[in-house]
Amino acid sequence: MRIDVVSLFPDFVRQSAAIGVVGRAQQRELLQVETWNPRDFATDNYRTVDGRPFGGGPGMVMLIDPLRAALAAIREAAPEPVHVIYLSPQGARLTQKKVEALAGMPRIALICGRYEGVDERLIEHEVDEELSIGDYVLSGGELGAAVIIDAVGRLQEGALNDAQSAQQDSFSDGLLDCPHYTRPVHHDVWGGVPEVLLSGDHAAIRRWRRKQSLGRTWLRRPDLLTQRALDDESRALLDEFRREYTR
Numbered sequence: 001m002r003i004d005v006v007s008l009f010p011d012f013v014r015q016s017a018a019i020g021v022v023g024r025a026q027q028r029e030l031l032q033v034e035t036w037n038p039r040d041f042a043t044d045n046y047r048t049v050d051g052r053p054f055g056g057g058p059g060m061v062m063l064i065d066p067l068r069a070a071l072a073a074i075r076e077a078a079p080e081p082v083h084v085i086y087l088s089p090q091g092a093r094l095t096q097k098k099v100e101a102l103a104g105m106p107r108i109a110l111i112c113g114r115y116e117g118v119d120e121r122l123i124e125h126e127v128d129e130e131l132s133i134g135d136y137v138l139s140g141g142e143l144g145a146a147v148i149i150d151a152v153g154r155l156q157e158g159a160l161n162d163a164q165s166a167q168q169d170s171f172s173d174g175l176l177d178c179p180h181y182t183r184p185v186h187h188d189v190w191g192g193v194p195e196v197l198l199s200g201d202h203a204a205i206r207r208w209r210r211k212q213s214l215g216r217t218w219l220r221r222p223d224l225l226t227q228r229a230l231d232d233e234s235r236a237l238l239d240e241f242r243r244e245y246t247r
């Protein structure tokens with residue numbers, strides 16, 4: 001998969017994508033991340049990328065033409081069609097479901113706004129999808145781009161080893177993860193570890209973990225539970241958790 005990022009701070013995006021699982025995915029050519037600076041596509045001597053807002057008011061707006069030229073260069077750089085995403089607080093909330101959809105695409109382009117954002121006509125004519133990583137205001141879209149690169153990059157076939165993909169699965173079935181423990185078995189300040197995890201009874205351990213994931217999701221993110229039907233076994237485990245919880 002190829003991801004092209006349009007940003008006034010290309011180093012930030014490139015360096016964050018060079019680290020860890022995503023960096024390794026790039027080395028293995030499972031993922032390609034390219035950055036494009038709109039300033040390199042500005043045609044005036046001052047390499048201007050922003051303009052004063054029509055209608056007045058504070059701040060600046062990113063100009064259409066440098067962005068449009070960068071997108072044209074992106075399209076020209078490889079044959080596959082490009083799905084163009086604009087990161088902004090006005091976008092649809094990014095979810096794992098959306099990440100999985102993006103991870104299956106041959107190419108995406110991520111446009112990172114700075115200042116007060118970009119001219120609406122660029123969004124109207126060039127952007128396929130506006131996405132937000134959460135309901136908060138950042139100085140630019142680059143952190144959103146880094147989030148998408150990471151979430152999509154780790155889903156590329158071969159990016160994760162077995163342990164990591166198991167961890168991915170525990171989140172991906174729409175539930176929160178269960179608690180995890182490691183040595184010491186008995187911590188002199190914070191005590192012990194749930195007995196079942198020391199029992200060696202792998203069926204009981206699987207059951208306990210599933211019950212904890214269901215229970216935690218019910219306690220902390222009940223909204224996630226309404227989004228997915230529970231099979232009979234999960235329903236029974238959750239009922240058991242709830243009975244024990246209120247006791």
Ligand SMILES: CN(C)c1ccccc1CNc1ccc(C(N)=O)cn1
Pocket residue numbers: 087088089112113114115116117118131132133134135136137138139140141144
């Ligand atoms: C300057 N701002 C507010 C702005 C306005 C419009 C577009 C881009 C930006 C850049 N900032 C962003 C970008 C994304 C998110 C998000 N929640 O995904 C938060 N902030």
